[in-house]
Amino acid sequence: MVDRIRRIPEATVARLPVYLRSLAELVDEKIATVSSERLAEMAGVNAAKVRKDLSYLGSYGTRGVGYDVEYLLFQMSRELGLTHDWPVAIVGAGNLGQALANYGGFTQRGFPVAVLVDADASKVGQIIHGVRVHHIDELPELSATLGIGIGIIATPASAAQDVADRLVAAGVASILNFAPAVISVPDGTSLRKVDLALELQILSFYQEHRDLESDGAPPHQAPLAPG
Amino acid sequence: MVDRIRRIPEATVARLPVYLRSLAELVDEKIATVSSERLAEMAGVNAAKVRKDLSYLGSYGTRGVGYDVEYLLFQMSRELGLTHDWPVAIVGAGNLGQALANYGGFTQRGFPVAVLVDADASKVGQIIHGVRVHHIDELPELSATLGIGIGIIATPASAAQDVADRLVAAGVASILNFAPAVISVPDGTSLRKVDLALELQILSFYQEHRDLESDGAPPHQAPLAPG
DNA sequence: CTTCGCTTGTGATCATGTGCACGACCGGAG
DNA sequence: CTCCGGTCGTGCACATGATCACAAGCGAAG
Ligand SMILES: NC(=O)c1ccc[n+]([C@@H]2O[C@H](COP(=O)([O-])OP(=O)(O)OC[C@H]3O[C@@H](n4cnc5c(N)ncnc54)[C@H](O)[C@@H]3O)[C@@H](O)[C@H]2O)c1
Ligand SMILES: NC(=O)c1ccc[n+]([C@@H]2O[C@H](COP(=O)([O-])OP(=O)(O)OC[C@H]3O[C@@H](n4cnc5c(N)ncnc54)[C@H](O)[C@@H]3O)[C@@H](O)[C@H]2O)c1
Numbered sequence: 001m002v003d004r005i006r007r008i009p010e011a012t013v014a015r016l017p018v019y020l021r022s023l024a025e026l027v028d029e030k031i032a033t034v035s036s037e038r039l040a041e042m043a044g045v046n047a048a049k050v051r052k053d054l055s056y057l058g059s060y061g062t063r064g065v066g067y068d069v070e071y072l073l074f075q076m077s078r079e080l081g082l083t084h085d086w087p088v089a090i091v092g093a094g095n096l097g098q099a100l101a102n103y104g105g106f107t108q109r110g111f112p113v114a115v116l117v118d119a120d121a122s123k124v125g126q127i128i129h130g131v132r133v134h135h136i137d138e139l140p141e142l143s144a145t146l147g148i149g150i151g152i153i154a155t156p157a158s159a160a161q162d163v164a165d166r167l168v169a170a171g172v173a174s175i176l177n178f179a180p181a182v183i184s185v186p187d188g189t190s191l192r193k194v195d196l197a198l199e200l201q202i203l204s205f206y207q208e209h210r211d212l213e214s215d216g217a218p219p220h221q222a223p224l225a226p227g
Numbered sequence: 228m229v230d231r232i233r234r235i236p237e238a239t240v241a242r243l244p245v246y247l248r249s250l251a252e253l254v255d256e257k258i259a260t261v262s263s264e265r266l267a268e269m270a271g272v273n274a275a276k277v278r279k280d281l282s283y284l285g286s287y288g289t290r291g292v293g294y295d296v297e298y299l300l301f302q303m304s305r306e307l308g309l310t311h312d313w314p315v316a317i318v319g320a321g322n323l324g325q326a327l328a329n330y331g332g333f334t335q336r337g338f339p340v341a342v343l344v345d346a347d348a349s350k351v352g353q354i355i356h357g358v359r360v361h362h363i364d365e366l367p368e369l370s371a372t373l374g375i376g377i378g379i380i381a382t383p384a385s386a387a388q389d390v391a392d393r394l395v396a397a398g399v400a401s402i403l404n405f406a407p408a409v410i411s412v413p414d415g416t417s418l419r420k421v422d423l424a425l426e427l428q429i430l431s432f433y434q435e436h437r438d439l440e441s442d443g444a445p446p447h448q449a450p451l452a453p454g
Numbered sequence: 455c456t457t458c459g460c461t462t463g464t465g466a467t468c469a470t471g472t473g474c475a476c477g478a479c480c481g482g483a484g
Numbered sequence: 485c486t487c488c489g490g491t492c493g494t495g496c497a498c499a500t501g502a503t504c505a506c507a508a509g510c511g512a513a514g
Binding site for chain 2: 095
């Protein structure tokens with residue numbers, strides 16, 4: 001493969017974290033090498049796809065043997081940018097924002113919650129899971145000081161676009177949106193969304209259609225989104 | 228279009244809830260008709276895609292005029308199976324499970340939390356947001372009695388597969404998994420996942436690559452996933 | 455009744471993603 | 485040194501999805 005001409009397809013990027021998790025499990029089990037077949041089973045995809053996906057990272061496998069688990073884990077972490085932490089800012093210290101702040105899993109995976117911000121003065125000053133709530137007007141300084149890389153929107157939908165604009169203005173170029181609203185960001189900013197109601201409605205669709213006709217509505221394994 | 232030969236593409240199904248939300252906003256604003264262009268802008272997609280997506284539902288538009296908002300909303304709700312409620316069971320009454328139960332948005336959109344179940348005896352009997360926590364062994368009866376249509380997994384990853392198996396055994400054919408684990412379900416069962424750490428890692432990838440090279444890494448608007 | 459501007463519905467084309475099949479290559483055995 | 489079982493890397497064909505472009509059809513105006 002010609003080095004550096006590889007632009008990794010979006011669909012592949014979305015699967016890398018799944019492989020990463022599988023590799024982490026293998027490390028825990030002290031397994032040194034793994035075949036594409038085994039990895040495919042763990043990740044819930046097919047083996048050819050695993051090989052093609054991994055080939056975008058480089059030729060890290062050994063024919064007849066498989067992949068060295070630790071080496072592949074390292075290379076993948078590097079590619080995903082997980083060799084350093086990404087401090088996160090959560091906007092909206094309500095029900096959801098607090099639950100996320102209380103969850104230890106993010107810090108553990110390299111995404112420490114560095115700060116919470118809210119527009120409601122009565123929330124400012126509260127300490128949640130060791131993190132102080134600041135006023136949203138302080139976002140630009142906080143962002144610079146703490147090196148915020150990712151912003152999470154956990155406000156009502158009506159405020160989501162405004163919050164996104166503020167995050168972008170504060171230099172945050174990666175946003176994860178939990179509010180059920182379509183928001184737009186300038187080029188050069190990444191935006192992903194998590195919409196629980198939408199997921200339930202999709203499930204509703206397939207369920208309803210299974211119930212109606214007893215035909216072969218495709219058993220629906222979630223694709224990732226490039227999504 | 229030949230009626231009933233329409234099998235709606237997965238990518239389209241994943242966008243229908245977004246159109247639905249847009250239509251609901253238009254109803255609130257008392258707007259009677261809408262063009263594909265306007266709807267596209269609200270949903271954050273392009274107009275041709277809107278028209279093609281809607282055409283799978285049938286020919287509900289009027290050339291030269293647009294779509295009747297209320298009529299389209301009704302047809303879409305029907306197609307998505309939202310003309311009736313889908314009682315939900317949340318498995319795992321921990322941090323996340325409780326936050327979800329406390330969130331009113333689901334009931335409002337037709338997905339009432341009918342029951343919480345947990346394996347931890349000390350949680351059983353608690354009332355959260357008016358919903359009682361039951362032991363997971365009671366799942367089969369609860370499912371039948373309450374007419375559970377969708378199960379939400381909010382347990383640690385290690386328990387996710389077991390919980391999924393129990394849900395399937397209890398007759399729940401649609402599952403939304405929040406645990407960071409790959410789980411498998413039999414044909415005829417729908418499975419979708421929401422993995423926050425995975426979303427953050429994807430953002431990390433694009434951010435890192437923007438930082439490294441200053442090239443045109445595609446501004447990344449989340450696709451849905453059938454994700 | 456005819457014309458005209460507007461918007462839908464859809465065939466055609468292009469882009470992306472998936473899966474198969476097989477040659478390339480490795481390491482160990484004889 | 486040669487052979488051989490095993491696994492990777494990838495070219496190719498197919499499936500799905502996105503986008504374009506335009507004829508068809510509607511409603512209003514004259
Ligand atoms: N709670 C859940 O389980 C859940 C589940 C799915 C989706 N959501 C979505 O997540 C979002 C938050 O939900 P929630 O339950 O935490 O709501 P919430 O009302 O409890 O909290 C919202 C917080 O945002 C703050 N806020 C409002 N406007 C703001 C602004 N302009 N700038 C900064 N902060 C602002 C409010 O002060 C409040 O603290 C909503 O969009 C909701 O639809 C929540
Ligand atoms: N809390 C968050 O914000 C958050 C965010 C992202 C992902 N998650 C994921 O969601 C899941 C739950 O997170 P949490 O913070 O609520 O954890 P938690 O430990 O607070 O709650 C887990 C609950 O599941 C119950 N449980 C364990 N095994 C069970 C079984 N076999 N059957 C039924 N119930 C069982 C436990 O008794 C506990 O009440 C985890 O997989 C976590 O990674 C949580």
